[in-house]
Amino acid sequence: MKAMTAKDTIKTHYIDGAFVESHGQEVMDIVRPTDGQVIARVTLGDEEDTRRAIGAAKRAFATFGRTTKEERASILRRLHQSVSARIDDLTTAMVEEYGGVVQFARLIVESGVNAFPAAEKGLEELALTQSRGKTTVTLEPVGVAGLITAWNANALFICLKLASAVAAGCTVVIKPSELSSLQTQVMIECLEAAKLPKGVCNVVSGRGDVVGAELVRNPDVAKISFTGSVAVGQSIMREGAATMKRVTLELGGKSPTILLDDTALDKAIPAALILAFMNSGQACAAGTRLLVPKARLDAVKRAIVDAMSSFAVGAPADPKTGVGPMVSEKQYERVQSYIRKGIEEGAELLAGGEGHPEGFEAGYFVKPTVFVNVKNDMAIAQEEIFGPVLCVIAYDSDDEAIRIANDSKYGLHAAVLGTDLQRARRVASQIRAGRVVINGMTDDPQAPWGGFKFSGVGREYGKYGIEAFLEPKAILE
Numbered sequence: 036m037k038a039m040t041a042k043d044t045i046k047t048h049y050i051d052g053a054f055v056e057s058h059g060q061e062v063m064d065i066v067r068p069t070d071g072q073v074i075a076r077v078t079l080g081d082e083e084d085t086r087r088a089i090g091a092a093k094r095a096f097a098t099f100g101r102t103t104k105e106e107r108a109s110i111l112r113r114l115h116q117s118v119s120a121r122i123d124d125l126t127t128a129m130v131e132e133y134g135g136v137v138q139f140a141r142l143i144v145e146s147g148v149n150a151f152p153a154a155e156k157g158l159e160e161l162a163l164t165q166s167r168g169k170t171t172v173t174l175e176p177v178g179v180a181g182l183i184t185a186w187n188a189n190a191l192f193i194c195l196k197l198a199s200a201v202a203a204g205c206t207v208v209i210k211p212s213e214l215s216s217l218q219t220q221v222m223i224e225c226l227e228a229a230k231l232p233k234g235v236c237n238v239v240s241g242r243g244d245v246v247g248a249e250l251v252r253n254p255d256v257a258k259i260s261f262t263g264s265v266a267v268g269q270s271i272m273r274e275g276a277a278t279m280k281r282v283t284l285e286l287g288g289k290s291p292t293i294l295l296d297d298t299a300l301d302k303a304i305p306a307a308l309i310l311a312f313m314n315s316g317q318a319c320a321a322g323t324r325l326l327v328p329k330a331r332l333d334a335v336k337r338a339i340v341d342a343m344s345s346f347a348v349g350a351p352a353d354p355k356t357g358v359g360p361m362v363s364e365k366q367y368e369r370v371q372s373y374i375r376k377g378i379e380e381g382a383e384l385l386a387g388g389e390g391h392p393e394g395f396e397a398g399y400f401v402k403p404t405v406f407v408n409v410k411n412d413m414a415i416a417q418e419e420i421f422g423p424v425l426c427v428i429a430y431d432s433d434d435e436a437i438r439i440a441n442d443s444k445y446g447l448h449a450a451v452l453g454t455d456l457q458r459a460r461r462v463a464s465q466i467r468a469g470r471v472v473i474n475g476m477t478d479d480p481q482a483p484w485g486g487f488k489f490s491g492v493g494r495e496y497g498k499y500g501i502e503a504f505l506e507p508k509a510i511l512e
């Protein structure tokens with residue numbers, strides 16, 4: 036990808052199979068988080084751009100909604116090919132525009148690329164027509180879908196939502212995060228290269244309360260698939276009710292990592308820190324509450340201090356970097372305010388603290404921070420910080436660990452680290468979360484992803500993700 040310069044402005048959206056000049060005129064700076072410099076600009080779309088895109092998706096749905104599995108699979112294969120060809124460019128864009136640490140950014144992009152074959156497999160396994168006696172049930176595409184994404188893995192969310200929607204036979208209007216314009220531009224080029232039928236996939240960049248709100252309010256949009264904050268998710272549910280929107284909401288988390296007392300710390304602590312600091316802590320699934328047996332607290336503290344050197348702050352493009360900058364000044368300030376709050380609440384700093392790390396005074400770098408002596412009712416243990424801040428909480432028994440893990444309004448993700456697998460499974464089965472990993476982060480593109488409680492509504496990935504874009508219809512003779 037050619038590096039963009041401050042003189043460059045992205046001025047187009049992708050509507051009805053063409054790059055279209057923005058009707059909206061507001062221009063926004065794209066700021067590099069490593070030094071706060073403006074690296075490019077983007078013209079934001081408005082309600083008119085959004086309505087044009089919805090119109091194109093509606094026209095395309097008349098035909099695309101009736102396609103066969105094989106026709107949809109062939110589109111998924113073309114998308115897979117075109118996005119695969121741009122893995123490097125997408126990774127570079129993520130490093131540049133939100134300071135994504137290169138190793139992790141690449142994993143995110145690859146995971147997005149894999150969403151297309153995974154959806155193809157999910158579609159293959161899904162019976163779109165089922166007959167029982169004189170009853171036939173068909174799973175029909177819900178209609179035009181609005182896909183609204185968060186910035187922290189924007190390219191992955193676009194791929195994932197698009198793959199599921201296309202597999203279901205829906206046409207889409209994508210509203211990417213406004214903090215992800217460079218990635219979005221590459222993604223649009225991928226859509227163009229995949230030669231999709233006109234109007235099947237449209238992209239309008241713009242503000243949430245302008246472009247996103249129009250998608251939520253417009254009666255021609257049947258479904259919203261959203262990834263982002265609880266507050267916006269709630270507003271989508273509220274505002275979408277007027278037009279009876281179907282919604283999938285992938286929201287926040289405050290995920291527990293339960294370290295069982297039979298765990299070998301030399302492996303468990305690095306695994307717990309990876310869970311806490313992945314994507315520089317800016318991950319919905321980040322394991323930001325580490326629950327440890329009280330009797331092993333001192334050994335845990337020593338192991339954390341020893342392991343912190345692997346999570347050094349650095350330039351996100353450097354493959355040795357563990358933690359990069361926060362995405363924006365606002366996010367930097369948010370993390371600082373929580374570190375202050377933790378100190379005021381009486382938690383004890385084991386690592387990190389307020390301010391910039393030494394040598395990284397420019398940009399939005401924060402210190403990877405670990406608090407010990409944390410009580411689960413403290414704000415730092417209950418609220419999503421979305422930065423590299425880990426809370427260590429001590430427990431006495433497995434039952435108490437489970438109770439603390441579940442004492443959260445969130446329920447997106449959890450981890451259990453332990454040697455006795457039967458015991459780890461027993462603990463995992465009692466955690467109220469959409470996904471629990473045992474002994475470290477791992478993935479399965481056919482396994483459902485989504486939250487209990489305030490972490491969301493509905494599931495993505497595999498057949499669960501495709502079903503979210505389908506309506507069952509029964510014909511009885």
Ligand code: NAD
Nearest residue numbers: 184185186211212243244247248263264267285286287319
């Ligand atoms: P955000 O809610 O501020 O924005 C998300 C998207 O919603 C953006 O595209 C934004 O423009 C749009 N939006 C804003 N106001 C809107 C409105 N009124 N109507 C429609 N759309 C609107 O979230 P963010 O800061 O981009 O992302 C961080 C949040 O996302 C965190 O809470 C994180 O946990 C969550 N997240 C969840 C998952 C998951 O899979 N569960 C994954 C990643 C991030």
